[in-house]
Amino acid sequence: MRLLPILHLSSAILSGRACLQSGDRKRAEKEWTDAANRGGRFAQLYLALSQLKLDAGDPDAAARYAQQALNLNPAAMEARLVLGSAYGNKTSL
Numbered sequence: 038m039r040l041l042p043i044l045h046l047s048s049a050i051l052s053g054r055a056c057l058q059s060g061d062r063k064r065a066e067k068e069w070t071d072a073a074n075r076g077g078r079f080a081q082l083y084l085a086l087s088q089l090k091l092d093a094g095d096p097d098a099a100a101r102y103a104q105q106a107l108n109l110n111p112a113a114m115e116a117r118l119v120l121g122s123a124y125g126n127k128t129s130l
Contacts (some may be wrong), residue, residue: 046072046079053085065089080110087119091126099123 049072056065069086077083087102100123106116 045075046077046082049077050079050081050085057089062089062093078109080106080113080116082106083109084113084116084119087116087123091119091123094126096123096126100127 049068053065053068053072056062056068066086066089069082069089072079072082073086083102083106087099087106090096090102091099100120103116103120103123106113107120110116
């Protein structure tokens with residue numbers, strides 16, 4: 038089992054959450070997108086990005102990230118909720 042990549046992803050998720058809690062949304066997004074771009078295959082990472090995008094008023098990006106979370110974990114109910122909210126917030130279907 039390759040533990041190091043999992044630790045890096047967990048660290049990125051926690052770091053992004055800390056940034057978000059301190060009000061630094063841009064830094065949180067950077068932490069999470071950097072981790073995703075490094076090949077992050079962790080549903081929580083994409084779920085965090087989807088919620089961030091939904092809160093920022095970007096339902097298209099939120100839906101894409103929520104779908105990626107579901108692709109990694111089809112049982113992720115929170116991702117389904119974000120996906121539904123994103124579709125509900127889209128101005129053009």
